Amino acid sequence: MGRAGITVGRLTVAAAELADELGFENVTVSALARRFGIRDASLYSHIRNLRDLRERVSRLALTELADRAGDALAGRSGRDALVAFADAYRDYATRHPGRYAAGQLPVSPATADAARRHSDLTHTILRGYALPDTEHVHAVRLLHSTFHGYVSLERAGGFDHSGDTTASWRRVLDVLDTTLRNWPPNEAAPR
Amino acid sequence: MGRAGITVGRLTVAAAELADELGFENVTVSALARRFGIRDASLYSHIRNLRDLRERVSRLALTELADRAGDALAGRSGRDALVAFADAYRDYATRHPGRYAAGQLPVSPATADAARRHSDLTHTILRGYALPDTEHVHAVRLLHSTFHGYVSLERAGGFDHSGDTTASWRRVLDVLDTTLRNWPPNEAAPR
DNA sequence: CCGTTTGCCTAATGGTCCTAGGATGACCTC
DNA sequence: GAGGTCATCCTAGGACCATTAGGCAAACGG
Numbered sequence: 531m532g533r534a535g536i537t538v539g540r541l542t543v544a545a546a547e548l549a550d551e552l553g554f555e556n557v558t559v560s561a562l563a564r565r566f567g568i569r570d571a572s573l574y575s576h577i578r579n580l581r582d583l584r585e586r587v588s589r590l591a592l593t594e595l596a597d598r599a600g601d602a603l604a605g606r607s608g609r610d611a612l613v614a615f616a617d618a619y620r621d622y623a624t625r626h627p628g629r630y631a632a633g634q635l636p637v638s639p640a641t642a643d644a645a646r647r648h649s650d651l652t653h654t655i656l657r658g659y660a661l662p663d664t665e666h667v668h669a670v671r672l673l674h675s676t677f678h679g680y681v682s683l684e685r686a687g688g689f690d691h692s693g694d695t696t697a698s699w700r701r702v703l704d705v706l707d708t709t710l711r712n713w714p715p716n717e718a719a720p721r
Numbered sequence: 722m723g724r725a726g727i728t729v730g731r732l733t734v735a736a737a738e739l740a741d742e743l744g745f746e747n748v749t750v751s752a753l754a755r756r757f758g759i760r761d762a763s764l765y766s767h768i769r770n771l772r773d774l775r776e777r778v779s780r781l782a783l784t785e786l787a788d789r790a791g792d793a794l795a796g797r798s799g800r801d802a803l804v805a806f807a808d809a810y811r812d813y814a815t816r817h818p819g820r821y822a823a824g825q826l827p828v829s830p831a832t833a834d835a836a837r838r839h840s841d842l843t844h845t846i847l848r849g850y851a852l853p854d855t856e857h858v859h860a861v862r863l864l865h866s867t868f869h870g871y872v873s874l875e876r877a878g879g880f881d882h883s884g885d886t887t888a889s890w891r892r893v894l895d896v897l898d899t900t901l902r903n904w905p906p907n908e909a910a911p912r
Numbered sequence: 913c914c915g916t917t918t919g920c921c922t923a924a925t926g927g928t929c930c931t932a933g934g935a936t937g938a939c940c941t942c
Numbered sequence: 943g944a945g946g947t948c949a950t951c952c953t954a955g956g957a958c959c960a961t962t963a964g965g966c967a968a969a970c971g972g
Binding site: 558559560570571574579580 | 927928929930931932
Binding site: 555634635636637642645665667668671672674675676677678679680682683686687688689690692693695697698701702704705708709712713714716718 | 746825826827828833836856858859862863865866867868869870871873874877878879880881883884886888889891892893895896899900903904905907
């Protein structure tokens, strides 16, 4: 019976919804089968195993995130680009916590190109600032780390105790902008 | 007391070792029981359930990390303090990946005080820089986010494609030091 | 010593992942 | 349209895991 129009794509989207609703660790073969009203075993015609399913969700998330971040970047530069990119990033993590968590799976060959897209986008931001080429890799890592660290800690409740987290977020972006505009020379390794 | 000198403390340490060896997601009641040569069910005299066990590992990790970071901070200030603290942080995550992952569990009431210790330590670093009090919370969040984001991405392989990650780490710390020394004023209406 | 507590046990339930093998419909070829 | 192939679902069952209930015997407190 090819009755239900189940495809790998629909399974992946449903699994992503499951992740956002229940948390990525609760993305499970059984839960997904339950949602489609079929037996666990039937899913194995479409996916290899649980790991495969989760990696698909991870790839979906990384792609969606890169799409949104790319859109946010379009037509902007400098501080505007930085803020728009960062906001897109944080928005996505807030709206799709399960997908975002999926994106933090260890980088596999299948997700490597998605990861590269992210790093390319961050390089695009840097074009609005006057950094020597040799510093780009460090600046990209600084930005990625800060964005990812912030939204992770925020989501995990690490900031709960005091103060408005959005105000801090704005302030952190301000400071990063200033840092990029006044990027200190690298004294250890002169070009 | 029964035969083997099993205590909650020893269980927690063994679970932490398990986490470092197999990954935090593989810290399991059965695996722990296996390690002690007893039955799964027997562990439930010592722990409430799996969640309880994992939270204990989380608390252990956060405490150990705060201890090491606190030691690193002793007798230092300014840039030295920043670098020593950050290195202690990254070292711990590298040497104890499973424990570190445990520490990223959502903040529960039981771990709230450990989280506060971390934030207190970061405030200590800021004493070496001339920041207005109102900016401290933002700076603490910037530092936390960057440290956590960096070691997370590094561990997940997000930096693989190019370059020495330790060199970037040093450079990022340099830049953060400069940023803290030249902390930009907070303008109510930016730009 | 004797009773209570403690630390382990066996037994059992139910959830999960996954494999093997079977049935049935959709579709294609003749 | 008959027969073959393939895709998509199924049932059955094994292995592993978390957890509860209830038992037994060693340790301990009086």
